[in-house]
Amino acid sequence: MDANPIVLDDDAGDVVVVVVEGEHDIYTAPTLRDRLDEAIGRGGGIVVDLTGATFVDSSVLGALLDARRRALEADQRFVVCVGDSVEPGVQRILDITGLVPVLPVVSGRDAAINAARVNPNGAGG
Amino acid sequence: MSPAPDVRLTMPARAEGVAVVRQALAGMADALAVDAALLADMKMAVSEACTNVVVHAYEDADGVLEVEMSADDIGLTIRVRDHGRGIQPHVKQAREVPALGLGLPLIAALSDTFEVQGGAGHGTEVRMTFTYMREADPADANPVTGTVGDDGHWDSDATRGTPAG
Numbered sequence: 290m291d292a293n294p295i296v297l298d299d300d301a302g303d304v305v306v307v308v309v310e311g312e313h314d315i316y317t318a319p320t321l322r323d324r325l326d327e328a329i330g331r332g333g334g335i336v337v338d339l340t341g342a343t344f345v346d347s348s349v350l351g352a353l354l355d356a357r358r359r360a361l362e363a364d365q366r367f368v369v370c371v372g373d374s375v376e377p378g379v380q381r382i383l384d385i386t387g388l389v390p391v392l393p394v395v396s397g398r399d400a401a402i403n404a405a406r407v408n409p410n411g412a413g414g
Numbered sequence: 415m416s417p418a419p420d421v422r423l424t425m426p427a428r429a430e431g432v433a434v435v436r437q438a439l440a441g442m443a444d445a446l447a448v449d450a451a452l453l454a455d456m457k458m459a460v461s462e463a464c465t466n467v468v469v470h471a472y473e474d475a476d477g478v479l480e481v482e483m484s485a486d487d488i489g490l491t492i493r494v495r496d497h498g499r500g501i502q503p504h505v506k507q508a509r510e511v512p513a514l515g516l517g518l519p520l521i522a523a524l525s526d527t528f529e530v531q532g533g534a535g536h537g538t539e540v541r542m543t544f545t546y547m548r549e550a551d552p553a554d555a556n557p558v559t560g561t562v563g564d565d566g567h568w569d570s571d572a573t574r575g576t577p578a579g
Binding site: 312314315316344346347348350351354355358376377378381382385386387388390391 | 429430432433436450451453454455457458461462465468469514516517520523524553557558561562566574575
């Protein structure tokens with residue numbers, strides 16, 4: 290078992306969720322970039338769920354910002370979500386970099402999936 | 415004369431080593447009963463310093479990453495050292511480098527004191543101290559300014575705001 294998995298969840302249909310758990314840094318950032326590329330390649334909205342993440346560094350932020358830029362260029366929505374309680378190793382870097390409104394970061398996967406839909410009121414998009 | 419370090423790590427300057435340094439730090443912080451928020455700051459700052467070594471110190475050559483952690487009654491001092499090409503923060507890379515350029519600003523914001531020593535060709539040492547009982551948040555005194563620029567790198571002079579899109 291990978292202690293720091295990054296997996297794609299496409300249960301939401303038109304939005305792919307990239308689920309990031311555990312600690313992530315310069316070592317796992319290339320894998321995260323690959324998963325984000327895969328998610329963008331599916332053509333719909335992209336959610337990155339950091340609920341299970343315990344640590345992310347600037348390499349991870351770089352990967353997220355890069356994916357966000359490419360998603361927006363392709364007219365795909367990009368949203369990051371966290372859980373009700375956020376690990377200090379995740380919250381702190383988001384706070385001091387001011388990236389919460391930029392990425393953007395919202396609370397809860399359902400809200401993020403809704404925000405990532407092209408048509409938030411419908412199942413399709 | 416400074417006391418002997420409590421922990422000294424010497425390892426190849428490779429990406430997989432950064433997590434090992436965090437593990438050692440977590441073990442030391444546990445023994446010192448450091449609170450979770452301070453430990454998170456330490457782990458972030460040390461990771462960024464080690465990442466700088468891995469990404470910038472040796473270009474494509476092999477090299478060594480050295481980390482020393484020493485505790486006293488007031489706090490923890492951590493030194494991250496390489497023997498690489500030294501500080502060259504503004505060199506443009508020909509190939510794409512997956513780095514935001516946020517490492518040093520983050521270290522400055524997360525540590526209570528922070529110092530970089532070295533020069534071109536002489537390697538670099540980043541020395542950080544973390545006080546157990548903080549009177550103020552260092553991120554207030556040394557905030558990370560700016561936001562990500564259009565080129566994907568951090569622009570310290572850019573104005574923060576909610577971008578379009």
